[in-house]
Amino acid sequence: MNTHDLIRELRDSNGTKIVLLVADGLGGLPVPPNPGTELETASTPNLDACASEGTCGLSTPVLPGITPGSGPGHLGLFGYDPLEYRIGRGILEALGINFPVTSKDVCIRGNFCTLGADGTITDRRAGRPTTERCKEIVAKLRTIKVPGAEVFVEPVKEHRFVLVFRADGLGDRVNDTDPQATGALRLMAVGEDEPSWKTAAVVNEFVAKSNDVLKGEAPANGLTLRGFAKMPTIATMQDVYGLKSAAVAVYPMYKGLARLVGMDILDAGDTLQTKVARLKAAWNDYDFFFLHYKYTDSTGEDGNFAAKVKKIEELDAAIPGIRALKPDVLIVTGDHSTPSKMKAHSFHPVPTLIVSDLCRPDGADGFSERACRTGGLGQFAAKHLMLLAMAHAGRLGKYGA
Amino acid sequence: MNTHDLIRELRDSNGTKIVLLVADGLGGLPVPPNPGTELETASTPNLDACASEGTCGLSTPVLPGITPGSGPGHLGLFGYDPLEYRIGRGILEALGINFPVTSKDVCIRGNFCTLGADGTITDRRAGRPTTERCKEIVAKLRTIKVPGAEVFVEPVKEHRFVLVFRADGLGDRVNDTDPQATGALRLMAVGEDEPSWKTAAVVNEFVAKSNDVLKGEAPANGLTLRGFAKMPTIATMQDVYGLKSAAVAVYPMYKGLARLVGMDILDAGDTLQTKVARLKAAWNDYDFFFLHYKYTDSTGEDGNFAAKVKKIEELDAAIPGIRALKPDVLIVTGDHSTPSKMKAHSFHPVPTLIVSDLCRPDGADGFSERACRTGGLGQFAAKHLMLLAMAHAGRLGKYGA
Numbered sequence: 001m002n003t004h005d006l007i008r009e010l011r012d013s014n015g016t017k018i019v020l021l022v023a024d025g026l027g028g029l030p031v032p033p034n035p036g037t038e039l040e041t042a043s044t045p046n047l048d049a050c051a052s053e054g055t056c057g058l059s060t061p062v063l064p065g066i067t068p069g070s071g072p073g074h075l076g077l078f079g080y081d082p083l084e085y086r087i088g089r090g091i092l093e094a095l096g097i098n099f100p101v102t103s104k105d106v107c108i109r110g111n112f113c114t115l116g117a118d119g120t121i122t123d124r125r126a127g128r129p130t131t132e133r134c135k136e137i138v139a140k141l142r143t144i145k146v147p148g149a150e151v152f153v154e155p156v157k158e159h160r161f162v163l164v165f166r167a168d169g170l171g172d173r174v175n176d177t178d179p180q181a182t183g184a185l186r187l188m189a190v191g192e193d194e195p196s197w198k199t200a201a202v203v204n205e206f207v208a209k210s211n212d213v214l215k216g217e218a219p220a221n222g223l224t225l226r227g228f229a230k231m232p233t234i235a236t237m238q239d240v241y242g243l244k245s246a247a248v249a250v251y252p253m254y255k256g257l258a259r260l261v262g263m264d265i266l267d268a269g270d271t272l273q274t275k276v277a278r279l280k281a282a283w284n285d286y287d288f289f290f291l292h293y294k295y296t297d298s299t300g301e302d303g304n305f306a307a308k309v310k311k312i313e314e315l316d317a318a319i320p321g322i323r324a325l326k327p328d329v330l331i332v333t334g335d336h337s338t339p340s341k342m343k344a345h346s347f348h349p350v351p352t353l354i355v356s357d358l359c360r361p362d363g364a365d366g367f368s369e370r371a372c373r374t375g376g377l378g379q380f381a382a383k384h385l386m387l388l389a390m391a392h393a394g395r396l397g398k399y400g401a
Numbered sequence: 402m403n404t405h406d407l408i409r410e411l412r413d414s415n416g417t418k419i420v421l422l423v424a425d426g427l428g429g430l431p432v433p434p435n436p437g438t439e440l441e442t443a444s445t446p447n448l449d450a451c452a453s454e455g456t457c458g459l460s461t462p463v464l465p466g467i468t469p470g471s472g473p474g475h476l477g478l479f480g481y482d483p484l485e486y487r488i489g490r491g492i493l494e495a496l497g498i499n500f501p502v503t504s505k506d507v508c509i510r511g512n513f514c515t516l517g518a519d520g521t522i523t524d525r526r527a528g529r530p531t532t533e534r535c536k537e538i539v540a541k542l543r544t545i546k547v548p549g550a551e552v553f554v555e556p557v558k559e560h561r562f563v564l565v566f567r568a569d570g571l572g573d574r575v576n577d578t579d580p581q582a583t584g585a586l587r588l589m590a591v592g593e594d595e596p597s598w599k600t601a602a603v604v605n606e607f608v609a610k611s612n613d614v615l616k617g618e619a620p621a622n623g624l625t626l627r628g629f630a631k632m633p634t635i636a637t638m639q640d641v642y643g644l645k646s647a648a649v650a651v652y653p654m655y656k657g658l659a660r661l662v663g664m665d666i667l668d669a670g671d672t673l674q675t676k677v678a679r680l681k682a683a684w685n686d687y688d689f690f691f692l693h694y695k696y697t698d699s700t701g702e703d704g705n706f707a708a709k710v711k712k713i714e715e716l717d718a719a720i721p722g723i724r725a726l727k728p729d730v731l732i733v734t735g736d737h738s739t740p741s742k743m744k745a746h747s748f749h750p751v752p753t754l755i756v757s758d759l760c761r762p763d764g765a766d767g768f769s770e771r772a773c774r775t776g777g778l779g780q781f782a783a784k785h786l787m788l789l790a791m792a793h794a795g796r797l798g799k800y801g802a
Binding site: 346349 | 761775
């Protein structure tokens with residue numbers, strides 16, 4: 001039986017509130033001379049108290065050994081099997097900037113780049129233009145028309161923009177035009193099936209015209225495209241869990257992921273304090289809150305062990321504010337590990353804790369990979385976390401008589 | 402999404418080397434007065450060092466409670482779901498003696514047996530003839546012709562031989578003729594479907610003729626047949642993982658299993674020293690090495706706790722020679738447990754360790770069932786071990802954006 005159908009059958013509305021706090025890339029590895037991971041090294045009295053009151057475990061985002069991107073990592077946490085639901089980067093970017101995506105759209109992530117006289121890429125990020133400059137160049141691209149599809153160009157940030165083609169019957173099985181290297185020519189778009197041939201044709205025409213439009217705009221005199229994607233069909237959190245859900249996130253991709261599963265996006269400042277304040281303000285309006293904290297991942301990606309430790313400690317300081325709202329269930333986890341040792345996402349399982357009145361104590365004496373290893377949740381698939389959340393909120397009835 | 406397709410999509414070639422050391426039947430049980438299992442009783446300083454540097458866990462070969470044969474046990478370790486891929490014993494035996502199996506062949510494991518005057522079996526192994534004698538009797542069987550199929554008879558060892566019928570349209574859904582008991586008559590071969598009726602007919606004719614041919618050859622005056630099997634279609638390790646793979650194994654079945662998934666078979670003497678020397682000699686030629694060590698299983702099957710302890714200690718002594726080659730990933734595990742207490746394969750999960758630079762330490766202070774139980778790999782399905790091997794070798798890219 002499909003897990004979502006099972007939840008629909010068993011779910012109950014009881015007014016309880018669930019907070020899912022995702023510290024992006026939370027899991028880590030020791031870097032000598034530190035004997036422990038970033039989380040084990042950080043001083044986290046508030047998270048430690050949660051762990052000793054609650055139940056801990058290690059979550060596997062996709063499968064053992066599989067390193068997830070942010071999309072699959074979050075979909076798993078929201079209870080959508082990341083091997084079943086594959087979300088293209090273009091869709092995530094478009095959702096993240098509030099673009100009103102329709103079922104006719106193919107969304108694409110665009111980067112401005114610098115092209116040399118011979119047409120090869122000399123800078124894949126066009127010298128990182130300001131976001132203001134990005135908007136100016138996007139305005140020029142908006143003058144381009146191509147036969148067979150409506151075109152939308154939207155600025156994102158610095159060298160990044162979103163490109164959307166809208167027409168009946170466009171496919172999204174099109175290769176990236178970004179060769180992922182400098183010194184290389186850009187790739188032609190090629191479709192893998194008939195609907196995607198049509199997309200590739202309009203894409204190639206658009207790129208050809210962009211060469212003229214951007215000619216005098218160096219260092220942003222070219223563009224590369226990747227992550228061609230149509231909107232997937234995906235049931236909302238309301239539909240699956242009966243949870244009115246909201247996201248407090250800052251970065252576009254995480255807003256996009258939340259919107260994809262039907263969450264409302266609550267604007268909040270960039271600090272943990274403003275986020276917690278926003279959570280408090282919306283407390284009575286929702287059943288489920290997804291809070292995203294980016295900096296545990298970005299410091300890990302930077303390879304900065306000490307900075308990641310510090311960001312974990314800042315997160316810890318925000319916990320009392322969240323607990324003061326008395327959520328029936330508080331979950332703290334990550335969408336994947338980002339060990340600063342690896343400067344990248346990794347496959348290592350992710351420390352996770354649940355605090356609720358229904359927790360079975362497991363003797364965890366703190367929040368750490370170590371304590372989670374022997375915690376009461378064991379090692380579990382991230383896609384099952386929402387089942388545990390619902391259960392600990394008393395929102396799942398009995399299966400069978 | 403199919404796991405092998407996922408691996409094909411994510412895999413990377415980076416020149417790293419993986420060694421999979423399989424101590425057959427490694428897991429055990431305590432036998433009083435020993436408080437620990439065979440592995441816990443053995444003195445294993447080198448394996449203990451691996452465990453404390455690496456990450457440990459318990460692998461479940463098929464499903465909790467399921468005792469695997471060697472075929473499913475090894476297929477799981479190689480990353481082929483043993484419930485999806487079922488490999489008949491006959492195929493394993495034929496591959497193990499280098500018989501050039503074709504898609505038209507039904508392969509069968511044969512045993513010589515002793516038949517009494519009333520046709521019942523008095524010795525299921527015909528008094529264990531020498532391998533020389535086995536070859537002589539096989540030569541006699543080769544004179545038998547049956548209409549409708551080509552027949553091949555190949556000696557294996559002592560009372561064992563391989564029988565192959567080759568023809569278009571032969572099925573392999575045929576029962577064993579071995580009643581698995583002395584004092585019993587042999588069973589007629591019966592096919593479960595039309596292609597297998599054809600096989601059963603040639604088998605029964607062959608057995609009838611063998612009665613005449615072997616009449617004067619007591620104690621090897623009869624034969625039993627089991628494990629009717631055709632060659633399955635199975636992707637190679639190269640195809641799935643992009644790993645050029647080699648096996649260092651002595652016993653036919655393990656060579657056969659390795660050949661089935663496309664490994665090259667490296668001949669090596671029967672001692673651990675000669676095996677490690679062979680590994681060293683081939684080090685630059687392969688990405689992946691499967692080393693098979695039989696004696697942890699055979700001593701377990703003998704019910705000899707002390708001997709199994711000793712064989713584990715001999716294995717431990719070989720570890721420094723393997724580590725001296727500096728594999729990027731070294732895995733030590735078993736294909737199943739063979740507790741000497743049970744004198745048989747068992748369903749108990751199997752102690753497993755991984756050593757690599759990307760291991761998350763888990764506080765394991767030695768290699769034992771006990772330490773593996775709280776190890777960082779948790780309890781995992783053996784079919785996921787190769788995902789972990791690939792990940793720890795840095796050979797799997799990120800899934801999704």
